[in-house]
Amino acid sequence: MNREFEDRCEVHYIHEDNVREVQTAMLEQETILSLAELFKTMGDATRLKLIFALMKKELCVCDLAAVIGVSESAVSHQLRVLRNQKLVKFRRQGKVMYYTLADEHVRMLFDQGLEHVCE
Amino acid sequence: MNREFEDRCEVHYIHEDNVREVQTAMLEQETILSLAELFKTMGDATRLKLIFALMKKELCVCDLAAVIGVSESAVSHQLRVLRNQKLVKFRRQGKVMYYTLADEHVRMLFDQGLEHVCE
DNA sequence: GTTATATATGAACAGTTGTTCATAAATAAT
DNA sequence: ATTATTTATGAACAACTGTTCATATATAAC
Numbered sequence: 158m159n160r161e162f163e164d165r166c167e168v169h170y171i172h173e174d175n176v177r178e179v180q181t182a183m184l185e186q187e188t189i190l191s192l193a194e195l196f197k198t199m200g201d202a203t204r205l206k207l208i209f210a211l212m213k214k215e216l217c218v219c220d221l222a223a224v225i226g227v228s229e230s231a232v233s234h235q236l237r238v239l240r241n242q243k244l245v246k247f248r249r250q251g252k253v254m255y256y257t258l259a260d261e262h263v264r265m266l267f268d269q270g271l272e273h274v275c276e
Numbered sequence: 277m278n279r280e281f282e283d284r285c286e287v288h289y290i291h292e293d294n295v296r297e298v299q300t301a302m303l304e305q306e307t308i309l310s311l312a313e314l315f316k317t318m319g320d321a322t323r324l325k326l327i328f329a330l331m332k333k334e335l336c337v338c339d340l341a342a343v344i345g346v347s348e349s350a351v352s353h354q355l356r357v358l359r360n361q362k363l364v365k366f367r368r369q370g371k372v373m374y375y376t377l378a379d380e381h382v383r384m385l386f387d388q389g390l391e392h393v394c395e
Numbered sequence: 396g397t398t399a400t401a402t403a404t405g406a407a408c409a410g411t412t413g414t415t416c417a418t419a420a421a422t423a424a425t
Numbered sequence: 426a427t428t429a430t431t432t433a434t435g436a437a438c439a440a441c442t443g444t445t446c447a448t449a450t451a452t453a454a455c
Contacts, residue, residue, distance in 0.1 A: 171338045171372065171431090179329045179343045184390075189321050189328075191393040192386075197319030201443080202305075202312045209308075210298045218402055219290045224298050231444060233403055238443095243392075252401045252452050253290065262392040267311075269388060271303075273362075273381040274310040290401090320413080337432055350414060352433055357413095371422050371431045 198242040199266065203227060204235050211245060212264055215257045317361040318385065322346060323354050326375075330364060331383055334376045 170176050184192075198204060206225040210216055218236065222229040236256060239245045244263050247256045258264060289295050303311075317323060325344040329335055337355065341348040355375060358364045363382050366375045377383060 170342050171336055175333050175335060176339050176342045179332045179335065179339075182328075182332055183325065183343070184328060186321075188390070188393065189324050192389050193319055193321045193324050195319075195389050195393055196315050196324070197442095200312055200314075200316030200319040202308050203443080205308050205312055205315070206302065209301075209303060213298045213301055214294050216294060216298065217290055220295050220298075223289050223295045224302070228445075229402070230404090230446080233401095234443075237403080249402095249452090252399095254402065260392075262388060262395075266385065266388050266392070269381060269385050270311050270314050271307070273379075273385070274307065274314055316412095322413080347415075348432070349416080349434090352431095353413075356433075368422090368432095371429095373432060 195242055198238055198244060199270070201235070203231065204239060205267070207232065207235060207239060208244065208258070208263060208267055211256055211258045212267065215255050217253045217255050219253070221256065314361055317357055317363060318389070320354070322350065323358060324386075326351065326354060326358060327363065327377070327382060327386055330375055330377045331386065334374050336372045336374050338372070340375065 207221055210224050218229055218232055222232045243259050245256050246259045247254050326340055329340055329343050337348055337351055341351045362378050364375050365378045366373050
């Protein structure tokens, strides 16, 4: 009769109470997806180097490319990703774009991650 | 004569002092890679749901599959990824494997990320 | 206007990732 | 030992990601 239920009944919940409790608390799919995007954005060596560099100083695309040793095009592409996730902000001065960290959350995430890794 | 220098000279450092300063402070490649792996691991909706679930309760593979609505095989694969990054730990009780968060770092990273996303 | 410079973007390609399905391993019960 | 159950693993495949290269845009200097 009810397909959803038929499917459900084949699942064997070992601790049904726990399952329901956690399911109820579970975050919205949308929230989870945003969070995944955030961590995914930080899950790349090039972007982490960019973030680290911007934790130290405001820098232009040119400088960033020199610091981490990749092409300016690659840097520009990755800066866009960081911008989309609001991890960095920028200002234009003439032809030059200066980037900085968007806020202290980014720094805290970075440092917190570093602590986990360095244990 | 010196190829490395030839290449170097084509790079146009706009703020050479800043570049050198940040370059000096830059983390080891190995450290950056470990950090990238950590964030990459957290950069997936399924794994974030697993982490969230384990933030609430100790759960077995079976329960986790039911909570987040994916196959037990998929859960098992992802739990291995989380285990490799030391984000979860587990104990065996008979046939059943019970998973929990490895430590409070994970929770703090998750919450810190959530704060950034929810702004 | 033209030219030069700094940055951004689009397409393409190799490399990586997450799921599914089939199968294996580990334990428990008979 | 055989069978059932829970979890883990390997192979395979589609989907996604990051770089490169070529090109476009934006500003400045002339």
